[in-house]
Amino acid sequence: MTPITEVEGRRVALSNLEKVLYPETGFTKGELLHYYATIADAMLPHLRDRAVSFLRYPDGPEGQVFFTKNVPPGTPDWVMTAEVPRSEGPARMVVVQDLASLVWAANLVTEFHTHQWLVQAPDVADRLVFDLDPGAPATIVECCEVALWLRERLAADGIEAYAKTAGSKGLHLLAAVRGGSPEEASAYAKGLAVEAERAMPGLVVHRMTKSLRPGKVFVDWSQNAGRKTTAAPYTVRARGVPMVSAPVGWEEVEGCRGAGELEFSAEDVVGRVREYGDLMGPLLDAGRAAELPRT
Missing domain, CATH: 3.90.920.10 (DNA primase, PRIM domain)
Incomplete structure (x- = not known):
């Protein structure tokens, strides 16, 4: 029953x-x-x-x-x-x-x-999201390094970012935005992912291509699309275990030193x-x- x-x-x-x-x-x-x-x-x-x-x-x-x-x-x-x-x-x-x-x-x-x-208002983006996904042997440690760069870059545009664990290997960054469509949010996010790759070519990749990802952090900007x-x-x-996509403080991101952290x-x-x-x-x-x- x-x-x-x-x-x-x-x-x-x-x-x-x-x-x-x-x-x-x-x-x-x-x-x-x-x-x-x-x-x-x-x-x-x-x-x-x-x-x-x-x-x-x-x-x-x-x-x-x-x-x-x-x-x-x-x-x-x-x-x-x-x-x-x-x-x-x-x-x-x-x-x-x-x-x-x-x-x-x-x-x-x-x-x-x-x-x-x-x-x-499905045609208005009120969130900006970046999914930072490490390709082995990169780990959450490298994701945190990229997250800190993105946080500063977003702040330069007046955008305040917040971090949470993906609940698996990576990290998600979210920010509250207004005044744009999902297409415009995607274009902006893609531009920042490309910038991050240019600034940290040994660490970041902005394309999903599997062969490019070992040892790097894939900055997935595509989840800003309206359908995603x-x-x-x-x-x-x-x-395998009941891990949670959990909000974390920036001091935790800055202090992350090991793959098993966060x-x-x-x-x-x-x-x-x-x-x-x-x-x-x-x-x-x-x-x-x-x-x-x-x-």
């Missing part, structure tokens, strides 16, 4: 709470749901008013993993959905606005991915939020968003 729990007045069906999703650590589905319920106050503002794509892994990261953009069958009518533009025509996607919707979505066992625009999504802050990743489990992140609050909180302050420079 599927247990029903009440979350803020909504009845949410939960299933297979004892199922071990991460065999390496014994982390169960019940623990995953508990993590999201505990972290909700920090996570929800980063999801609110954004269409959510789900990377689902119901049998754990070693089982079948599949991407869902459309509203899943059986979605309760109290979960907000929005029509969003797609190249093949408009589609309807989930928008996670509240704790009950977050718990319902977490029960699907998913990574949460969001666009860099709000559903009210990026792992949301605080999402647990479908990796790796945070679900348990770590709950403690970090208790201690530091949401390190990406300023991203949510619309008054701090910078005008997107024209390229």
